[in-house]
Amino acid sequence: MAAIQEAEGRDVPDFSALPDECIAAVVSLTSPADACRLATLSSNCKSACDSDVVWASFLPPECPQTVSRSVSSLKELYFNLCDDPVLIGDGKMSYSLDRHSGKKCIMLSARALSITWGDTPNYWSWTCLPNSRFAEVAELIDVCWLEIRGMISSGMLSPGTHYAAYLVYKITPASYGFEFQPVEVEARFAGDEAASVSTQ
Known part of the structure; x- marks a missing residue:
């Protein structure tokens, strides 16, 4: 995305030029798929879209109690749960997330x-x-x-x-x-x- 775009004769600010906190707040209201797409816009967007603020909004509230894993970020936890279901309920049920x-x-x-x-x-x-x-x-x-x-x-x-x-x-x-x-x-x-x- 260019720094300044022309739309209907007006200058449109670049979304990726916003502070990381603003980008993260907006992206957290979208979906995991949207967050991954938006992360490709720029390095600034990627930093915000990969943040724990964003991925905490996509994880179910009970995840920290249900799943105990050594991960470096909540994004990593999210995709671990998508790719590798965990056993719960004394091993009689499995828990995963739709990617x-x-x-x-x-x-x-x-x-x-x-x-x-x-x-x-x-x-x-x-x-x-x-x-x-x-x-x-x-x-x-x-x-x-x-x-x-x-x-x-x-x-x-x-x-x-x-x-x-x-x-x-x-x-x-x-x-x-x-x-x-x-x-x-x-x-x-x-x-x-x-x-x-x-x-x-």
Whole structure:
């Protein structure tokens, strides 16, 4: 950006010429993606956009209590949380941030779910997988009724945010029984009637 730009016949001051404190205050009202873009305008902008003042505004308030890491800046902490989820809740949940928006992403482990007959060795086994972020995963052996339920406190989620829920699982070559059975999915607030969707 040039120091002085011509716009509609008037001189427009350069944003990057403002004091670092002013730039940081403005950028903290934007988004992580905007902060990264604005940091490329000039060295002055980069200094302000990389400051803890800016990145503190993008981190959830509970981050200092939830996450304990040795980092040199809050920007580094932010991107660490985006790229490397941390385990919380006695290792039964993982906590990360969406890189673009900074919204919280929570994943429940199999141990945090309610699995029908999950403690019956004839139907399920508990094992570990090298690529799993959790210590244990549930392996289905054989059941005639597959029902899995999960619950999370809405207070753990980012307010004013649309969320999607996913069931993450791995199919083995020897698996069977899912080809012709419809899957019914329900999502609801505790105490409310479920919104249910059936899918093949």
